[in-house]
Amino acid sequence: MTYFAFMGALEQGFAYGFLVLGVYLTFRVLDFPDLTVDGSLPLGAAVSAVAISAGIDPFVSLLFALAAGFCAGMVTGILNTKFGILHLLASILTMIALYSINLRVMGRPNLTLLGKPTVLEPLTNAGVGMFNAAPLLFGILSVLALLLLFWLLHTAFGLAMQATGANKQMITSQGVNTDRIIILTVGLSNGLAAASGALLCQSQGAADVNMGVGTIVAGLASVIVGETLFGHRSIGRALLAALLGSLVYRLAIALALSLKLGNFSFTPSDLNLLTALLVVIALTLPGLRRKVLRR
Amino acid sequence: MIEIQDLVKTFHRGSVNEVLALAGVNLQVRRGDFITVIGSNGAGKSTLLNCLAGSYPIDSGQIKIGEREITRWPEHQRATLISRVFQDPLLGTCGPLSIEQNLALANRRGRVHGLNKGVKRSDRNLFRKQLSQLGLGLENRLKDSVGLLSGGQRQALTLLMATLVKPEILLLDEHTAALDPKTALQVLELTEQLIAEQHLTALMVTHNMRQALQLGNRLIMLHAGRIILDVSGDEKSRMTVEDLLEKFYAVRGEEFVSDRMLLV
Ligand SMILES: Nc1ncnc2c1ncn2[C@@H]1O[C@H](COP(=O)(O)OP(=O)(O)OP(=O)(O)O)[C@@H](O)[C@H]1O
Ligand SMILES: [Mg+2]
Numbered sequence: 206m207t208y209f210a211f212m213g214a215l216e217q218g219f220a221y222g223f224l225v226l227g228v229y230l231t232f233r234v235l236d237f238p239d240l241t242v243d244g245s246l247p248l249g250a251a252v253s254a255v256a257i258s259a260g261i262d263p264f265v266s267l268l269f270a271l272a273a274g275f276c277a278g279m280v281t282g283i284l285n286t287k288f289g290i291l292h293l294l295a296s297i298l299t300m301i302a303l304y305s306i307n308l309r310v311m312g313r314p315n316l317t318l319l320g321k322p323t324v325l326e327p328l329t330n331a332g333v334g335m336f337n338a339a340p341l342l343f344g345i346l347s348v349l350a351l352l353l354l355f356w357l358l359h360t361a362f363g364l365a366m367q368a369t370g371a372n373k374q375m376i377t378s379q380g381v382n383t384d385r386i387i388i389l390t391v392g393l394s395n396g397l398a399a400a401s402g403a404l405l406c407q408s409q410g411a412a413d414v415n416m417g418v419g420t421i422v423a424g425l426a427s428v429i430v431g432e433t434l435f436g437h438r439s440i441g442r443a444l445l446a447a448l449l450g451s452l453v454y455r456l457a458i459a460l461a462l463s464l465k466l467g468n469f470s471f472t473p474s475d476l477n478l479l480t481a482l483l484v485v486i487a488l489t490l491p492g493l494r495r496k497v498l499r500r
Numbered sequence: 501m502i503e504i505q506d507l508v509k510t511f512h513r514g515s516v517n518e519v520l521a522l523a524g525v526n527l528q529v530r531r532g533d534f535i536t537v538i539g540s541n542g543a544g545k546s547t548l549l550n551c552l553a554g555s556y557p558i559d560s561g562q563i564k565i566g567e568r569e570i571t572r573w574p575e576h577q578r579a580t581l582i583s584r585v586f587q588d589p590l591l592g593t594c595g596p597l598s599i600e601q602n603l604a605l606a607n608r609r610g611r612v613h614g615l616n617k618g619v620k621r622s623d624r625n626l627f628r629k630q631l632s633q634l635g636l637g638l639e640n641r642l643k644d645s646v647g648l649l650s651g652g653q654r655q656a657l658t659l660l661m662a663t664l665v666k667p668e669i670l671l672l673d674e675h676t677a678a679l680d681p682k683t684a685l686q687v688l689e690l691t692e693q694l695i696a697e698q699h700l701t702a703l704m705v706t707h708n709m710r711q712a713l714q715l716g717n718r719l720i721m722l723h724a725g726r727i728i729l730d731v732s733g734d735e736k737s738r739m740t741v742e743d744l745l746e747k748f749y750a751v752r753g754e755e756f757v758s759d760r761m762l763l764v
Contacts, residue, residue: 362614
């Protein structure tokens, strides 16, 4: 793998890090399988791209993206808790609705940011090379997000959030409205996914309505790979594992794409197949390891 | 004072599986009453407690706690006044969270769970003190996750959590039934101690008639969704297990007779 491919993988790993932390919140903490992210990631990209095109500061556009994703997630949460729609179905409904909404937001299937300012500008202006600037900035931002989540999960609200995922009866009998917790947490998770989308569109220079396809699978793959490699005994460990999982996942994909066997090589269109394989390996690895060690 | 009026609850209403679980329950609980609840399987004991706590919506009737009419309150809102311990020791505590985190949640029962620190240092001293009365050594294991505890330890912890913030009424549904006899006795003693110390109002479901007579100041017997016996004070203390069995078979017998009449 070339240095550029390596830095590119880091850039992607950190940019998707927000999404992966969000997926960890819904799937693992809340036990709420949420597919909304396939729509909220491109929503974040669309909102950020439109905002920047309208002359809004790129960093402020991140906040707009976050807020938009938060609202999208809340819709899924409300459909589930207030309308009694199964979580998986509720999230699929929001996801497909978002496809139309994202087209409305952009007014066309894709929007380029060519020549427009991005969050990377302060760094590149200071002389940091483009290939280093993105991994550096996204790394700092995603570590900040991780620390914020670590803090949040240890607040009274965070404890109630964890209990809502683990034992709804218990936390309800402690006077907590689990509906509210679910709505806010799914909102937060999608806010994070949208932030990923906003960062990606700024580093890639375009927002595309189809950029969300397979987001949830990639997010879940990262969470599972992280858990398998780095453990998840405590909240801090699990959050770190999720972020590292995102990096490992992107590096593994980059490695596979750079692989050449004779005149065979993978193309980006093989990405979904590779992801599925990676998840299967990560899911079966702990069991295999145990079996081998027992012998 | 807690007033339950004409409480009716049907499961699977309108289907062939329709069950009339509560057929018009009337009960006035005085402040400080410790009521033991007995009755055969399916009599409606758990349903009564669940309807009080708001786990199920009721068909008709009214529930008042003090001046507050809570019939339409959702379960989490009722939890500000009502606390409970379940038969299943896993249900009352949160396994992945630590002992101190579980206690911290219980310590905020009925208040907003906001963005302040989950477990504060000052809380820890309180928790240690409270846990030490259990005599289980849990005061030295504040950071252990509750999933590591035994059923009895979890049930004792649940009991502590249910009384950390004083409830208007404590609901206990066969909370020692899933424990081995020795642990069950310990948890029962703890129950008595906590109720006496804090002058709690409590409803305790049990299948053990001797226990039902020994504990509390009042006893009710449920049958087919109705209260068929309500004794308290001296009348209760004079009662024997035989008396209870007699009452029990008396209603059973009636049913028997009416069944036979139907056949004829
Ligand atoms: N969730 C439910 N769905 C359907 N029917 C139920 C439900 N809960 C209770 N019932 C029915 O209501 C009736 C009363 O049940 P309940 O659990 O209150 O009895 P109980 O007195 O607690 O009995 P036990 O001593 O066995 O615990 C029973 O016929 C039962 O089958
Ligand atoms: Mg029962």
